[in-house]
Amino acid sequence: MARSLAHIICKRISALPAAGSSGILRFSTTVPNDPDTHEDFRPTSKIENSGVSLKEIVEQDVKENPVMIYMKGVPDLPRCGFSALAVRVLKEYSVPLSARNILEDPELKTAVKSFR
Structure with missing residues (x-):
């Protein structure tokens, strides 16, 4: 009984339109360079503050x-299919x-691309 109930619930959730869930995600995203965010609350990069290029x-890595x-x-939470x-x-x-x-740091991506 419980298995069939879980199956029905999952089936109904998957049938919901994707547009309905986009409203939830709209409020959970962050904009790191948002001019309205106070400097104390902006994300910082540990790499930038280390003094090492x-x-x-x-x-070193x-x-x-x-x-x-x-x-x-x-590794525990990849954000793209290739990484996963x-x-x-x-x-x-x-x-x-x-x-x-x-x-976390777009400049790190550039540094990796130029590494030989």
Whole structure:
């Protein structure tokens, strides 16, 4: 009985129009460079405040970690399909990995692209 009830509930929820849920997400998004946000409440990057250049951070990450992934999100919560697939494959083969979220700092993404 409980299983069929859960099945019915899930089926009805999935049948709801997607437009109905967009109103919820509209209020939960953040704009990091919003001019109306006081400076004390804006997100800060730990990398920017460390005094170390992004190039040095990328070099250090690559030297210290056998497998380093610069990904969208974090391994436990990837934010794109490619990142999720990469993490899943590495975990399947028990490869120890380190990761850094490039969505937190757009300049880090640029530094990774220029790294050789």
